[in-house]
Amino acid sequence: MNPDILRERQNATFDIEKLTNILDGGAERTNRRREIREVLVLNDPDFDYGTPTSLPTMILKLREYGISDPVEINWYKSMYWGTGREALGLHYVMFLPTLYTQCDSEQFNKWVPLIIGTYAQTEMGHGTHLRGLETTATFDPATQEFVMHSPTVTSIKWWPGGRNPLFLPLIFLSIPLSASLFDLFLSGFALPTCSGIVIGDIGPKFGFDAVDNGYLKLEHVRIPRENMLMKYAQVKPDGSYVKPLSSKLTYGTMVFIRSLIVGNAGIVLSQCCTIAIRYSAVRHQSEIRAGEAEPQILDYQTQQHKLFPLLATAYAFLFAGQYMIDTYNRISGDINQGDLSEMPELHALSAGLKAFTTWTANTGIEVCRMSCGGHGYSRSSALPDIYVEFTPSCTYEGENTVMMLQTARFLMKSYRQVQAGQQLSGAVSYLNKVHHRVMAPQAVSSQLDLNLNTLVDLYEIRAAMLVELAAQSIQQESARGKCQEDSWNNSTIDLVRASDAHCHYMVLKMFRDKVDQIEDPGVHSVMSTLAHLYAIHGMGNFTGDFLQAGVLTGAQVPSVSKCLKGLLAEVRPSAVLLVDAFDHHDKMLNSVLGRHDGNVYEAMFEWARSSPLNRTEVHESFHKHLKPLQAKL
């Protein structure tokens, strides 16, 4: 083991295993995750990662082992495929969940065990604006079929991931009856026997190469009436339409995956922090004091300033992901029982946190890559591949700006309710104080109050102020004679800013609540330090907001920076131990820089030598192209 990394692991001030257990949701979950990793994948003689049979092998193994819990599927898949995506991602995270949540019992028993599918909602002309989708599904009572049709070029289904060229069960979103409503259809086309279908691949993408994203054009293709997913809405044999309790129930799968993406952003950021911090512990470069040995780059304050706030953010997002999934499971359980009262709040929370966490993690991956210098740009680091695979999460499952505006819609509605004298509960209950003006900033002392509860309060006041400013912008636009829609559009910068601040407050609050639950003194102490670092770092990035909210004075601003530097120094001794607690296996991380043993250089040389370009002393292209050319010169 590299001596630097060995030294970093001595004198631990907290129990790493206990922190790993907290991240997994308990010791039993850690044991189960490791069992899946070590026994069911790594020590499985059939484990054949990277071969053409990998995918079918994985599917058969998941069934053989009876792994159906979404989180356990993800544990298995992420061990099997490492940090990359695989072609069936969409089947597991969108196609199956849609069947689970939108099929009636007969359809469920008929389809779920049997098929692999994709989710074809987006069209060439519309991905965000679902009410603008153009694919039609017209019911023919004479034949008891729906006629599916792509009326325009912009209605061609575009992007469905994992498009299987031979058999095409897919979840369709189409407009069967009216522009405001659409429903889900399962269409089992066995190509090429089924006429009226034009299918293909949309061509090379920025990345996501393991997933074949396709296109699908339908020309009056008929499917049985029974293929409409009929849990919430039905078309009866006589053609009558039974509306769902809410037209937004059709959007349920997107809310589910957005909820998953929150925790996934934490996982991806934790992978990158593991790579960058372990590498920064073994990389020596330049000098701090003339004549002395080159220091570990992790001892540079700027390197700590790049990486430690991201480390704190990774923990924050992992805890936010746990909260999000728990909230999703609770509210979707209520929805299943017909109680839709919290559906708007679930939508607003999942939409906002999906955007907030993916935007932050997306930027953070690049900071981690650049903090590793040239070797960060090598594919051996795994960081370029992680970035390329993660960055579309800012676009898919709800483009981030649009998602933030959905959260803003909920915040504005809540603000208006408070103005009308209603008492709010849940995540927006802090807005009650705005109405009663108890949001007045507390007496701000000359010293920055570092109590975590106080910091959460300051973030709450910042969010409330920005919500009020956005609402006032809309009111001012209306007062200038603008219609409601234009008043909204002319305030969308403020609205996104308010949603971002609301999400930031929510994430810090979840972090603080999680720290409060930690009983082990050593783990509590190090997690409390990270939560403080997360809060102070955000205060440094958004100082203007806190000044504008009156919860920070100009005189206190220097102490924010001073406090930040102190927290960076406090984290430094535990940095490698804190990434060890993420418990990312070398095989899954697939990074020369992030190896657990820290033996980076030897591994990098081996990695380079294994490059296809180094298979022969002289590359065949010399003999094929250069030598004949030389002979002519």
Ligand SMILES: CCCCC/C=C\C/C=C\C/C=C\CCCCC(=O)SCCNC(=O)CCNC(=O)[C@H](O)C(C)(C)COP(=O)(O)OP(=O)(O)OC[C@H]1O[C@@H](n2cnc3c(N)ncnc32)[C@H](O)[C@@H]1OP(=O)(O)O
């Ligand atoms: C098992 C572990 C796995 C871990 C893996 C984790 C991550 C892996 C990541 C990815 C997986 C792999 C690949 C990803 C592939 C990506 C697949 C896709 O991208 S599928 C397509 C996704 N598309 C979208 O998300 C479309 C986005 N657009 C919309 O959702 C809607 O158009 C809209 C923007 C929300 C607007 O809808 P609409 O116009 O109908 O509504 P509005 O008029 O704006 O508002 C009316 C009203 O409705 C409320 N509302 C809107 N949506 C919802 C909802 N979902 N739920 C509840 N309520 C909703 C809205 O709040 C308004 O309410 P009110 O203000 O009270 O009127």
Ligand SMILES: Cc1cc2nc3c(=O)[nH]c(=O)nc-3n(C[C@H](O)[C@H](O)[C@H](O)COP(=O)(O)OP(=O)(O)OC[C@H]3O[C@@H](n4cnc5c(N)ncnc54)[C@H](O)[C@@H]3O)c2cc1C
């Ligand atoms: C890798 C990848 C995989 C995908 N897989 C699938 C899949 O399997 N199935 C599927 O159905 N789809 C899939 N998609 C499509 C994806 O869901 C859409 O691209 C996404 O919903 C964004 O919609 P759009 O492309 O129409 O972008 P647009 O909405 O056209 O966004 C373009 C710009 O317009 C802005 N904008 C749009 N509306 C508003 C508004 N109301 N207010 C302010 N600004 C606005 C956006 O902020 C953005 O800046 C995938 C996409 C990617 C990148």
